[in-house]
Amino acid sequence: MRTPRRRCQGASGHGEIASPMCAEGRGRTAESGRFWWLTNSVVQRPTGAASDTMVPLLVDASLCTLLYSPIQPVALLPSSRRQFLQRTSLAAASLGLAAKIPAQPASSGLIATPYGDGPINPADPAIKELALLAVDEAKRAGASYADVRFSRNRSQNVFTRERRVQGISDNDTFGFGVRVLVDGTWGFAASSEVTREEVTRVAKQAVAQGRANRVAQIRPVQLAPADPTPNGEWKSPIQVDPFTVAIEDKIALLLAANEAALKTKGARFVNSSMFFLREEKTFANSDGTFTAQTIYRVSTGVNITAVSADNSDFQSLQSYETQPMGLGYEYVTNAKLAENAPRWAELAVQKLSAKPVEVGRYDLVLHPSHLGLTLHEAIAHPTELDRAYGFEANYAGTSFVSPPEKVLGKFRYGPEFMNVVGDRHQPGSLSAVGWDDEGVKPEEFHIIKNGLVNDYQTTREQAMWLDWWYKQQGRSTRSHGCSYAQSWADVQFQRMPNVSLLPGEKDLSFEDLIAATDRGIAIVGDGSFSIDQQRYNAQFGGQLFYEIRGGKVVGMLKDVAYQIQTPVFWNAIDMIGGKSSYQLWGAFGDGKGQPAQSNAISHGCPPTRHRQINIINTGRQG
Amino acid sequence: MSEPRSMLAARTMSRAEAEALAKRVLGFSTAEAARVSINSGSRGNTRFAVNQVSTGGDNFNTSVTVLSWMGKRAGSVTTNKLDDASLKEAVQMSERLARLSPEDPEAMPELDPQQYSESLGWSDATAALEPGSRASATREITEASRAAGLTATGYLETQAGAQAVANSKGLFAYGRQTSLAFTTTVRTEDGTGSGWAGTASHDWSRVRPRDLGARAIHKAKRSANPVAIEPGRYTVVLEPTAVGNLVQLISGALNARSADEGRSFFSKQGGGTKVGMKVVDERVTLTSDPQDPEAYALPFTGDGQPARRTTWIENGVVKNLAYDRYWAQRKGVEPVPTVGTLRMSGGTASLEELIASTERGLLVTRFWYIRGVDPRTILYTGLTRDGTFLIEKGKITRAVKNLRFNESPIFMLNNLEAMGRAERVSASESGGPGNAIVVPAIKSREFNFTSLSDAI
Known part of the structure; x- marks a missing residue:
């Protein structure tokens, strides 16, 4: 999950403050109570x-x-x-x-x-x-x-x-x-x-x-x-x-x-x-x-x-x-x-x-500055192996990508052209390191390969849990280098590396995706975010929302949020941007564990288009 | 540091030690004014997962923050290295930062010495809890869970800390507190049911691990194989934790300046604030009180003001918004400091009575992943979790799938039907001790659920 950040500033209260203890942002860790x-x-x-x-x-x-x-x-x-x-x-x-x-x-x-x-x-x-x-x-x-x-x-x-x-x-x-x-x-x-x-x-x-x-x-x-x-x-x-x-x-x-x-x-x-x-x-x-x-x-x-x-x-x-x-x-x-x-x-x-959005189903064109957060919540978190085995049930939650025996190599996360990798080496990314917090040299690994679940994020302890799968694949049982602790005072455990969606073969841009869309909404920047403890049901806002008609942006919308069921959402991708549209999104406030620890990660992705996603209006009510 | 009772017990800084450290730091100051804040304490935790201890941690740390003033210029440095050379470096660095920064038009002079009420909220039982006792306590839950064919995961954390503020005008404030949270999530083997129970307190002797386990086990069994219901507006019976999850969101918005600036729910259309206006049901009163025996807070604020009891909302009417010293001066009012704790008034109904009086509704154990959607209405989204049930004709009839809500605690408290007795809850999303929140179970109508989730 990601800890919230402040929107309205000073003690101005609400905005994205999740609690009166508030004050978590990128760069701020979790819990800030009396202690x-x-x-x-x-x-x-x-x-x-x-x-x-x-x-x-x-x-x-x-x-x-x-x-x-x-x-x-x-x-x-x-x-x-x-x-x-x-x-x-x-x-x-x-x-x-x-x-x-x-x-x-x-x-x-x-x-x-x-x-x-x-x-x-x-x-x-x-x-x-x-x-x-x-x-x-x-x-x-x-x-x-x-x-x-x-x-x-x-x-x-x-x-x-x-x-x-x-x-x-x-x-x-x-x-x-x-x-x-x-x-x-x-x-x-x-x-x-x-x-x-x-x-x-x-x-x-x-x-x-x-x-x-x-x-x-x-x-x-x-x-x-x-x-x-x-x-x-x-x-x-x-x-x-x-x-x-x-x-x-x-x-x-x-x-x-x-x-x-x-x-x-x-x-x-x-x-x-x-x-x-x-x-x-x-x-x-x-x-x-x-x-x-x-x-x-x-x-x-x-x-x-x-x-x-x-x-x-x-x-x-x-x-x-x-x-x-x-x-x-x-x-x-x-x-x-x-x-x-x-x-x-x-x-x-x-x-x-901006025009308040009319509720309904729209084709969504998601900019990398927005999609990074959705990827974080709906792909990176559910493929943490400790979650899949129930170890985080009391806070961050478990995972719908479970049990591993039933989903590895079998569960279809998205279309054939969908590939997601974990890495700790992209230059300038937040997760980049030489060695993780148990001395393992991280390697790049495919979490989703050709649309199917291929692997989980692991530490040395956890890699042993997938021994059977690695043997079956003819691979050695090694940690992927995902051990991390936020400070000297915290115990290290499995934290996500950079988890990135690879670009498609055709070098399409964000504008190309908009031009190909008849009736839809383009979303730029990340906004409100919330997802359940098994990562099925999520709701995301954004910074800027643009109405698309006949392949053109016709105006700005407000009060927009989309609600998704994770596998449906990723299987609804029908267009993906190419290499030159790939960008890094990043956050400091990736929260997990008890006591909650804050991890810093980047997620690279191209823009994507998703067909017929449910849009709600979050504007003033009552 | 005081000598620990054993290698494993919590260490804390005494008043005398804190005073000596503060003097040492201020002694290095060459600034026109300076403030030093000391935070010191021990923290211990034990995690359990899949019916066994997974990890634990014990640590001790003391950090010192020095704020230096050069006229209206300020700079702040925090360090946890306490030898003279390091502290002197920290002081000098803060002075350099102050000199290099522009004048702060909102700078307020450091306070003169103040009178504080007694610091409450320390428990020897909490401070003395060692890893072995923590492991035994968690075992009371895991063994019961294993015996019932269920899987328990959970977390016990204790903190024992001291905080002090001192400044170059002779102000000195010291307080120490203990704090703990104990939460567990018990799941059925087939993964179709999940039940949660949790508590928070400053005092370990008030905690009954076995009861906590029994509650979560009961909920896990009862929540198995939930059915789908249509999202929409429902009458809800919210257990105290669920109420705490949402009501605490109001306190972040109780700020005069953002209201005056027109960017808050508490802004009045046309200008000004909603102080004096009725915003929720007249049975609702929200207060913060550092001396509240179920919700102790330190008797001073970070800048050395005495903390005091404040009524934010009384009988549904906004009474106070928080003012920092600058905004108070600008508006010609007394500062209204915040202490972080919150108590909501309660009623007399038991949870069973709230359920029994409900023709058709939903019983919610807790909410999760609660994030802001629209600050204009304090609108938040999030989901139910670990025990959501259908109430029909005054009885719990079956477990239902979890639901996403888009709702404001303000609307929820406007639609209030009935309240139970207020109690201390563990309302922090991550299961840490967090700030003390005391709230009742409530029954409220037309709570807005917008979609279903398959998450168990």
């Missing part, structure tokens, strides 16, 4: 100037070529570590930032990384020593398998409304978590005190917990084999580390976007924001794997609200052309918020006078 500080989320709630602040802005979708000018795709030129470091230190110097305080020796109290601006080296020998210590202590205490993750998450939020900076906040969290298998039962413990003594204590605590959990064991955990990586390093393909960019530049960029939006008559409110994350993650396990990775994520966008003259209506528009990505500051620069804001503002104002 929100214990969620160890990547981002904590900044303490803003006024108590009502907090505005994750949120950001949708990549580009649309129909009625909007495209943003140029970001060039992905991985810079060398040296260039990267040079740039870092130069920029740091220009900001007049304090020099990093050298790490203290491992044996004395706190280790490494006092608060500083530069990245730490996740392959730091002092951290490596502690990592190996954790694994050794866990084994000594009785673990048959152990792994440890050290992670330092540095994040920054800048958020504004109209002519005001509502908050600038930096967050730095550093700690480690030890996971163990004791007689086939998991244990996990974590701490933010990075000392030898605490590492030893936590390793023993994890083993003690595993031992306590053993009382209820029915089936012991077995891990699929994985080739160890003795010394792996990986870094996101960024050009500019966001933490080296001057804060004034960030503020100026956002306020310029707001100013540009407010020039449009009727655009009364505008919020804009940036969010940056840099995670330095060090992993070691008892199979001999040691990896060090530096992962970057970025999100930026503008939300514009138009209010009618008599206060009888208000409509908002998210900048659906900006997407959360696994990139650096270059993504923000290339998003050209100020250049695009007047057009977005104009669209928000147009929504006020």
Whole structure:
């Protein structure tokens, strides 16, 4: 599922707030109750100037070529570590930032990384020593398998409304978590005190917990084999580390976007924001794997609200052309918020006078900036193997793509030309990594092949559950590399990688699909979303809705949502866009697990056309 | 840190420790004003799935947020590294951010020292719950479920934490609380039935795992092989959890500024807010009270204001909307802080009586995947889940398939027929402790279901 984000800003309440605890957005994790500080989320709630602040802005979708000018795709030129470091230190110097305080020796109290601006080296020998210590202590205490993750998450939020900076906040969290298998039962413990003594204590605590959990064991955990990586390093393909960019530049960029939006008559409110994350993650396990990775994520966008003259209506528009990505500051620069804001503002104002939709069945033409979310909910989630076996029944739910014995190779998800793959390597995607959170090198795999269910998302534990299927297919039983934890304080488990719909053979565009449609609705950007716990019945809104008549867009609609039964919806695809129409959609708020953890994923897809889908009107009633 | 009773018990920061830490941080400050917020605590959880423990987790963390003011310029930094060098770096970074940011026209001065009511809501029983006891508690459910030929999945989480706020004007506030949630979903072997039960509290000694399991088991059996019914408008009997799922959505909209700005349900057409207007049935009163024994909250807000009891809706009429300090000043009113908890008034009917008085309707255990559709009416969509039944002639006659709704809690409370006794519920979608919500079971007419789902 995906956690909701705020639409109306400030404490303005509702919008897409799902609960009074609210405040989950892309970039914000789940549950924020009284103990929100214990969620160890990547981002904590900044303490803003006024108590009502907090505005994750949120950001949708990549580009649309129909009625909007495209943003140029970001060039992905991985810079060398040296260039990267040079740039870092130069920029740091220009900001007049304090020099990093050298790490203290491992044996004395706190280790490494006092608060500083530069990245730490996740392959730091002092951290490596502690990592190996954790694994050794866990084994000594009785673990048959152990792994440890050290992670330092540095994040920054800048958020504004109209002519005001509502908050600038930096967050730095550093700690480690030890996971163990004791007689086939998991244990996990974590701490933010990075000392030898605490590492030893936590390793023993994890083993003690595993031992306590053993009382209820029915089936012991077995891990699929994985080739160890003795010394792996990986870094996101960024050009500019966001933490080296001057804060004034960030503020100026956002306020310029707001100013540009407010020039449009009727655009009364505008919020804009940036969010940056840099995670330095060090992993070691008892199979001999040691990896060090530096992962970057970025999100930026503008939300514009138009209010009618008599206060009888208000409509908002998210900048659906900006997407959360696994990139650096270059993504923000290339998003050209100020250049695009007047057009977005104009669209928000147009929504006020859009025609309310008439309920009925329509052919839908779905832009990738919209379809990514539908794909997320109605394909990516139901093909998580733990769901299929009932492990998430109490929250995220189970799956209609079940039981695996009956659906693998047999269940028709969609037409013959429908192919869906899982991967963690698309450059700039949110899920891209070198190794997952149990040290497995991810591989690309077909979840849906020629319209049929072909595989599930797995971890090392789960791959064993499909041993029979892989043997039948003549494949080896290996994890697909889908293990992930949102922070050092959370246990890793199966999370979706990028799950993407492959483009069709003919290079059709979004416009080609519209031109071929007689009576339909084109939807751009994602909006309201909800799906049941087995992923059959879903309802989706959007950002912009266009009425199609005789192959042409004839006007804008509002209050549109479609309701679907998942297999019917995908089998109703009769046209699919080609390679050049393929785009990445992304989100930070992919929620699953208890405690709820937030995963970041991209979904690539071309536009699609679906025949005769049920449309409801969500406008004012009663 | 206080010494833990054992390697496994919860650790929390005492008032003295929090005060010392806050002083240490403020001591590094060179800003014109500064505020430090401390969040510290332990969190433990045990998950079970398919009748056995699947994973668990225990962690401890302390984070410090420093907000620095340079005139009307502010910057904020959060860190969990507590050695002097790291804290000093964090303070300096927040000051740099403040210097580099533009003046905030809405900046409010830090508060002078305030008086707070006592911090309530701590339970030693909750703080002392260790992994072994958690595993035993979950086993009371999994064993009963296994014996009944059913499959139990669920989650138990405990939190024990302390929070403090201090500023350079000498303000200091400290509170500590415990919190827990225990939920389970029991499914039939053939996958045609699913029943849920859950609870939340600050106090572990109030929780009866066996009763929780029995309720979910009963529902699972009873919900097997549901039949399809036509979507449409139904009279509904909503169990307290289902009521909590929806009524809590109102509190997000209870904000004066968005209402004044014309982008809220509480905006009045033509300008102004709906304060003083009747928006729901006159039996409905919504309050938040940090001293509510079933819904404790910390006695202070994030910026150091004393938290207090607030009536949002009284006898159906909007009484208060939340004002932050800036908006209150601008509007010439006192600030109205929010505390996050919510209580809805109740009646005297039992759930059985609500059912017995229903000629034809649906009984709903809980709602799920609830997301906003239209903020103009607080319209949300979502689905029923884990126990949806048809009521005919005052009796539950059969299980029905789950339904999607498109409905507003405002409409639902306008169509109110009867209410049960208010009780604490686990209304968070993810099964975490969340904010405390106290609501009754209700009976309401013309609840809008728009489609059917095959999901069990």
